[in-house]
Amino acid sequence: MPTATVTARALLLDMDGTLVDSDAVVERCWRRWAARHGLDGDHVMHVVHGRQGHLSMALLLPDRPMEVNLQENRAMLADETADTLGIVPVPGAPAFLAALSGQPHALVTSADEALARVRMGAAGLPLPETLVTAESVGASKPDPEGFLKGAAELGFLPADCLAFEDSGAGISAALAAGMRVIGVGPRALAHPATHHVDSLEQVRVEAQPDGGLRLTLG
Known part of the structure; x- marks a missing residue:
């Protein structure tokens, strides 16, 4: 894929298929x-x-x-x-999350909190401080409620956020929330994300002096 550069104030991350291969x-x-x-x-x-x-x-x-x-x-x-048999991190997820340490980001998942904690733990991944789980919303993806709530809890406008998703329902939800979306992996290719990456190994995150994030894709 050609290299692309995007900027954002905060990142909103799906879990299954995006960070965790479950x-x-x-x-x-x-x-x-x-x-x-x-x-x-x-x-x-x-x-x-x-x-x-x-x-x-x-x-x-x-x-x-x-x-x-x-x-x-x-x-x-x-x-x-x-059931945690076979759960592993998506390639590149550990380094990606390590680069986000101390930066504004949230997990926005259709799993409930117990399942999110189990799967992130089984994959050996740190859980973001801000969680939007099934208990947090009244409507499931593809409704944008979860992404809108994640942006609000982090204190940013939807347009200032960048979402990472692998599924059609998740990509539709983030776009409906007014966010740009990075589609992760082969499942995302069938859906109109703003950009696509084969895995998180193709994402490099750099904190900017103004507090924003610069992401290089590819």
């Missing part, structure tokens, strides 16, 4: 769920990335009462939290 766990849990409901596993996996579980269930089983989805999602979260 695909093995997600595949195991959601394919079991798909089999129980007689659904095609490949189709289910196409839907679930980036969204809260109960919203994915609502899209996949649209005639089912939401209270059933919420109940099953609680069980799904318990299964996912208990």
Whole structure:
């Protein structure tokens, strides 16, 4: 990819697929769920990335009462939290987060806080001080609420923030919030992020004298 340079005042980071490679766990849990409901596993996996579980269930089983989805999602979260086999950092994530130490950044994830803490810990990654998790919002990605809340908690306007995402739902949410978006990894390529990188190994972060951040991509 050609080199690009972008600036921002703060970064808002998705977790699964962006910082943490949890695909093995997600595949195991959601394919079991798909089999129980007689659904095609490949189709289910196409839907679930980036969204809260109960919203994915609502899209996949649209005639089912939401209270059933919420109940099953609680069980799904318990299964996912208990399963850390195969969780690793996305390439470049440790150095990327180390470069952000002391700089304004937040985690904006569709996981609940317990799952976020388990997965970041299993990947050996530091948890940002500012967390926007499933409990923090009333609407899941692709709704922009989580990114808007993350910007507000850090004290910056959405236009001053740069989001990092891997999923279509997450990229749509960040764009709807009025932010530029760096799409990370192959899953992001199908969606209209502002820039794409193959991995976080292609991102270099430099703090600027004015307090902003300069990022070199590529």
